[in-house]
Amino acid sequence: MNMHARTPLPLPEDELLHEKRVLPQIEFRGVSKMYGKVPAVRDLSLTVRRGEFLTILGPSGSGKTTTLMLLAGFEAPSAGDILIAGQSVAAVPSYRRDQGIVFQSYALFPHLTVAGNLEFPLEMRGVNAADRKIRVGRMLERVHLRDFGGRMPSQLSGGQQQRVALARALIADPPFLLLDEPLGALDRNLREQMQIEMKSLHKEFGITTVCVTHDQEEALTLSDRIVVMRSGRIEQIDTPEALYDRPATCFVAKFLGEANILEEPDFRIEFDSAQPSGTVGMIRPERIRIVAPKESKRSDADRRQSVTGTVDDMIYAGPLRKYHVRVGGTVLIVREHVAAGQPTFRPGDEVRLDWLRSDVRFVAA
């Protein structure tokens, strides 16, 4: 049933849209950006692969927007070089580059209709009026806004505005797409819906995408790879699963999800392999098992480390239960799925915690 909607109109400029594009590779080489004496980005080297969805994730002020602005050509690097398809673009003004950008505030032109907004990038590229109309119509259809072409941007809801912004960035078929906190202004429900929508658009257009966000969930859902930034530097680059499962640093571990840090003297870590120097042990809350102290040991007990502690606090979170358990001077977070017959511990209860030694990760402190 999708067939009908997806069937392209038989038109000459169709070739333009579905032509096999040479997607460029984007490369940052030792890029730094100073604002006066403040370094916003420091010695950043990074390769964005063809067609991938790369997310830059980091706390506020870590240099995400600056990195994106450098790539878009709105800021010039203080040092280093940016290459697109092997060509340095440091000296190319933004309006000579070929890119689609979705701004955090969407930046829809308030004096133009939705259709007028979509036509703008085509007009600037010299597409004639008849072709513009056709392409705008098709694009509106694609983002489920067929009847909205005549509206002003202020007459749209937040999610609709977001889709117009996305459509406007994609309509001229640019080789890469930049997104600055694209879903930041939307409420939670809409956000999830748009994440799916964006994922499918990315697949369909196959466009190299760089997205900036400070929402870890968004990053985990959308990205092929994630760059975690911290005060202007890259902390780690990897796929979402790898980042969550094998964070390189304590910062990454804590920034993506919750992390328990196991340190002396409360924890003498019993390990399978040698602990590298300068690292601490880290275990995710869902990897810890919580049981009554008297409960009999399991069969895999020899592969587990176990400690005893007191429940400090218990939080219901839908299908999850979250415990804060005090072990010596440390509070460990434990998360478990609620299953039938499982005991609920109350604050003050004595409990035993155990985990597989292979689940402990060593992260740089």
Place this chain on the structure above:
Amino acid sequence: MSSFYKLGQMPIGLTVPAFAILLVVFGIPTVLLFLISLNAPDFSVTNYYAFFTQPANVRVLFQTIEVSLVATGICLIVGYPTAYLIVTASKSLRITLIALVIIPYLTSGLARTYAWIVILGDRGVINNLLLGLGLIQSPLPLIYNRMAVYIGMVHIMLPLMILPLVSAMMGIDRSFVAAARSMGAGPFTAFRRVFFPLSLPGVRSGSLLVFVFCLGFYITPAALGGLRDAMLSTFIAAQVKSSFDMSRIATAAFILLAVAIIVLSMVGLDLSGTQGRAANPVRKSWLARLSIIRNLKLYLSELPRPYRAKRWAAQLYQAGTASRWPQIIGRVFVVLVMVYLLFPGLIVVVMSFSAGAFLEFPPSGLSLQWYRSFFGDASWNGAAWTSVQIGVEVAILSTIVGTLAAFGLSRMGPGSRSFLTMIIITPITFPVIVVGIATYLGLIELGLIGSQTGIILAHSIGAIGIVVVIVSATLANFDRTLVQAAKSMRAGPLQTFMRVTLPLIRPGLIGGAVFAFLQSFDEAVITSLVGGLSVRTLPLKMLENMRNQIDPTIAAVASLLMLLPLLWIIVFYVLWWKSKAKAQNTLPAPAA
């Protein structure tokens, strides 16, 4: 050429045309004037000594301060309750009242002064009426005294007091007052302890505004006052006409300027101290003067907006008082103030249709003879045409130069921006007579005295400041990411400007141009100094006629000028309301 282009790229480069005009026509001459007053190159204070040892001078100086203070005081006493009652009125009433205050604000000051001559004169409306009724035998001395000066000055200044007060009061969060009431404060206590302190910023900016304007007042006191009611500006203008002793003129001008600055900083510092404000209050107050222009937009955009704040302030003063008297008294008061603001204009309009050989009120018959005389007399319509020409050229020049400057300023850091803005707007913050003298000096150097070009430059220095303020306010609301968005879609700098920036700031540009035109079209003081004998603008022609009172054609001219603000209001309303309505219209428009 390329370095010239680079200059245009830098923020400061865009302000160069504005500063060049300002410096040559006004800045350098002001410094020269100061040096002359100090007897440069010998440098002495003998001129100032000479000024203060002449009792007549000192008397004029004190009189200037006294008249300004009293006029400001009356404006405050009348304006505060008026503003309060406007704010507490129902939505439609409030909008009407604000419009009724804006109309005189936009009306030619000359026309309004003329109206008082017609009303208060020996053969004026009041005396004629009283004589006709047989209540008096000979005309009462209503004009050419201090009282008439106050009536005329307060009439012109009152909107400048009411408008900042209204905007300050509208900004007060009603929950504060409600909170005070909930804590058991009676209506009066809530007013005194909460509402009044919160309205003080409006009181301060309104008072400073009015006071500094009054200090430089020239035409109204000269036209309505007696010989003994001379203000310092009258005195300076007389010196220019008679002796032209530049060092005396310069000294008097700088004394006037010094008074303005001293009083401003005293009042500014005092009030800000009680509020613990850190920002420079003097600078604020200078800028506050221009906020009226900026707020005009606010008032007008209020018109179509649904009324949000409830009538909390009305409850504040009704609750607890069972009697209806306060309400009735309030209504009567507002009606009286509005009559005072608007009636003189109406009288002139009605009289301008007099059929007799003189102006009468009420007219014994109706005719268009004075309008015919205006349009038929070359000296009148010629002057009007000259004024329109000058006004249009001033509007074009200052809109271009001022917009460039506003763009440059918008790209600077906040520190240098507010400093340079303050400098650019000095010509509208100095007492007008001082600006006139400085400009006169500047145009002598340029050899442009008595030329139309000279007048255009002289008017432009103030008009540029107005344009900068209005366009800056527009740019402050302009989202710069729209420019980035356009550029990311391959729009070059020129295309970005034409397709995105210009359409969005157009209302500000037109507003700036209209105010620039108004500034020029109504200007009489500077023009009379730099116009020489050859250029006759409409205000100069009116001024001459007001003094001689021979030609009733002036009534027709004044009436036409009174009707002009209605045109401006329609222009602004269409300009601002339409753009607002467009943005707020939630009806789905079907796709084409």
